Amino acid sequence: MDVVTVGPEEIRSAVSMPAAIDVVRNGFLALRRGEFEMPTRTVLRDGAFLVMSTHHRPTASAMIKTLSLNFGDRVPAIVGTVVWSELGHGRHLVADATEVTRIRTGAAAGVATDLLAPAEARTCTLIGAGGQAADQVRAVHAVRPLTELRVVDHSLERADALARALGAELSVDNVIAVADADEAVRDMDIVCCATTSTTPLFSPASLTENAHVNAIGAFRPTMRELPDELLADATVVIDEREAILEEAGEIIHALGSGAVTEDDLIELGDALAAGAGKRTGRTVFKSVGVAMQDWAVASLLAQTFLDQAR
Template sequence: MGASRTDWFDAEQLRAAVNMRTVVDHVREALVGLHGGDFEIPLRFAPGAGNFLVMPVRHIASETLVVKSLSANFTGRKPALSGTITWEEWHTERHVGTDAAEATAMRTGAVSGVAADLLAAPDADSLTVVGAGGQAPDQIRAVLAVRDISSVTVAALRRESAQACIARVADEFPHVRFTASDDPRAAVAGADIICCATPAKEPLFTLDDLKPGAQVNLIGSYRPEMREMSGADVARTALFVDDVEAVTAEAGEIIEAVEAGELEPGDLRTLGSALAAGDVAHDPDRVTVFKSVGVAVQDWALMRALVDATTTGTDS
């Protein structure tokens, strides 16, 4: 019996192999595939009240399996996310693994990029990111991959945290004006695109703080007790989600709105269905929200990009 082949890519090697534009494209395709029934995907297993997460997904046509396992600790551990993602192929003995924290940041940024590309104003040029942790830099990278952004504000409870986040990405975008803020409500006012990447349990701002036509990505909260906007506010927007079953089980904003009778689960529209239909146009008079708790097809998309790039030797 021959030995199986395992290829491991650390965080730096992952970044070198695939760029954000590539991951955005792969995540877009995977979301359309999810809508079309191309994946077998159970709800994630979250033991320890969400302290650990296990997320498997099988792509049916290619007979490939991706499994992510990680621990999530937002009480001061850095990085807050730690774990591994593995890629398995039924038809070969190859196994591919990479750092789950880095991969999660990249694919979570990418899904915000997909949402912004579809839902934000074509001429959007200002971005506010609320939250300055490990997810924030890739929110910036992804939005700037799909829109010609001239100004970025990073808002955090501590201005020093926002400044540290900016320092991680500013050299990549010398044409962009970066601003640090410690006032999320003020920071979102007037922004064309807002990305929230926090473990907040109370709303960060209200709908009235946003300008008409703003596009908001809520990607930080992933447990019923978490929320970055109120359920009542989210229900008043043009709302899209990554997966109906996942958000109605895990997203505090959605659960709150459904329990209050302000949303019906059957009325929720997935980003994948909107992408497949191609019938969504930016509404300059209405705020649009994309709510994501993260679904495993995003991990599969990131790993697909990595496998393609390292098999062919190019960033595909």
């Protein structure tokens, strides 16, 4: 068996954000068509270890990702491996899961933003300046070129550093770090939440009437980034129903309070198939991440690195 190992720098050079958005978008449509065998992820030590796997039937390819997560005292907080294999040959690809996870999580937000955010949206607030944060903005910028970015974090210094770095990278001149989340989201078109918060981050009253919100940070029932009032008032799109009902704290809380029902939740694949149409009012994309997204990014890596090895 031949094993091709791909590190963070190789992943970044091989996978652009627009390409990741395209392949993840196609992945959500394929998931809707039933092309993936995808068990709910295994959660160990109350979310400290995760195992995710999926099999894509048409290509007889499979992906398994293992992660360890430590948001308290480790940088990066998310580490692990992605393993790609195919029945057609014996070569395996092993990739750094930190970079794959960042890219695929950003790409899903990019897919949702492209579908749900107003076409004229150009301003974004990012809440959270951790490892997942930058790719949220990169993905939004890929589908809605930004003219203004605000970054919120419990460390204003870290927020300022990330805002300046992203402004330089993406050529966004109007960037600022803000201490207060309600102030930061006011009058903004798009809000990206990438935190491990256990309480809602802002009041719905601070949002514009047509704001789009991506919430990717909370991945356990005890975590919660969004208030019930926002979910009750918005069109709520989710990545995958079974995973959301088991893991998404804000959705579980809103269902329990009666703010939303399961019928209010629209899977992203269904929303993509239906098309954007003319949406009014607020929209929310809630994601806990599913293995198909990792498979999608890994498929790009396999095309690049395994094809070179054959």
